[in-house]
Amino acid sequence: MHSFQINNNVDLIIESSGEPSNHASPQKKSEIELVHQEDHEPVLQSNNLGDEKEIVDKLRIADVPETPLLNGTTSNGGVAGENRVSEWLWTLHRIVVDVVRTDSHLEFYEDKRNLARMSDILAVYAWVDPATGYCQGMSDLLSPFVVLFEDNADAFWCFEMLLRRMRENFQMEGPTGVMKQLQALWHILELTDKEMFAHLSRIGAESLHFAFRMLMVLFRRELSFSEALRMWEMMWAADFDESVVCDLEENCLDALLLNVPRDCEGDTREESIENSDGSSRDGSQSKHGNVEHLTSDNTGMKSASAYNFCGFTKNFWSRNDRMQITNAISSTKNGDDELPVFCVAAILIMNRQKIIKETRSIDDMIKIFNDRLLKIHVKRCIRTATKLRKKYFYKLIKSKNPVVQNGE
């Protein structure tokens, strides 16, 4: 069992920097301190490295692989240990710096206990996934779950599940997932919208870097908090299929797999024996059943979730079913079947006139996206995106095999 006291992190980070200067406001630190004074005893009072090391060692989880040091300088043992400590403290520092400025306009985060919850969960994630650690952008993805769930464990698992889709973006070697998606986006535009493709080529925007943020934090910065949640819910509903769930199951962090309690494993085994067809992993889905709360817990979401089909007809979904489309062509995992990418394409297309009229360089494109000058109507965006995906695969099949008709 992992038995580290998560709330120590807040103490650690404050100790590590000595002063609260890393926060935007000095007040913030004292308020975070208040939190742990209410809930927990302040554990760490000394500022000397030995004590810090002791605390960090206590936090150490035996079954987690060695943390790769950020700078890769593991010259000798003692230094490596010290580096490990200072890297961890640095990670905590960065988490807190970002947490205090994530969705800080929300009343919810005026309560510093909620900020502490966010930083705790990010610290746990950084600990169980040392290859990724903490990376900017994660706090934007986590924040909605902290708002939606009262229980940190629920929020953690939803966040962890989301990162299984997106972990590639946050690893040390850079946001490789997004870079692949941007390439896919370029190809999608080439096949589905000649006019937009030509315009972006003409103004030298082939890198599509203006779409980077949208894909990195899933439209959290381009949309309001509630609109972004609506977008997420609709995207995931539209993309729900068994094969994706199975893929995600396989994508579980090793450290977390080991952590499944014995009795749960027993259940899983029984179920898989019942199935006895080799699909033994299906049983463990119950662990992630929490995801369902997402739709029912928040009143703001009800208008969307009261509808079984996210405001669309059943017919619409079945016509644009992801399985049906992607099965038609053996798509490699290069991002060109992922709905967020098509959503970006849809946003470009829905704002076609403004983009073509007002942009003359990639800088202009970056500006209109960053300053939120584009209209993003969530429902229309998803509708356009799913249709675009269908169109794209149809064109792709046609381009690969001109004899095929009607895509199948």
Added chain:
Amino acid sequence: MDMSRRALLKVIVLGDIGVGKTSLMNQYVYKKFSQQYKSTIGADFVTKELQIDDKLVTLQIWDTAGQERFQSLGSAFYRGADCCVLVYDVNIQKSFETLNNWHEEFVKQAADPADPGAFPFILFGNKIDVDGGSSRVVSEKKAREWCASRGDIPYFETSAKEGYNVHEAFLCVAKMALEGEHEHEQEHEQEHDIYFQGISETVSEVEQRGGCAC
């Protein structure tokens, strides 16, 4: 060079997470400070028109993400840069230590490989207002030593929150960028023509948003 043409100077701001890159830029261009800036994902920029001697220039200041793992992306934005601003937080030792890394990476990716020492850098030590200076851990002397070791990089101590020294620091940036620009005029000419096309039509917008003509 055509006198009516406005020079576009591209400036890149680099430094660790939370040292105040976005705040410095916004203080300079919009003269305001907010506690609510979000972390920068990807890259963003602001522009400001100003006059240096008798020359009208447009400063385009690029804000970047402060985490090393996004550096690979940065190179796309570094291209054509005229000056690089390095920022650290005087209250955070580590943000000072990572300057070496930012400096080296930028030189590797953007500076003229034939003469990497010639690229204009400038260092800002930010957040000097915090706790009236009592939480400071990097002394001005240390910072100036570092600057000297990197080929006499100019150094400014700033507070984005209080607007202290921000204007002066960026004015220096603009002057340095402009000097460099003369030397590289030929190289960049073609590239800048593209920018000018866009800018000439958006000047009024820029001025309006910039709020200050200096």
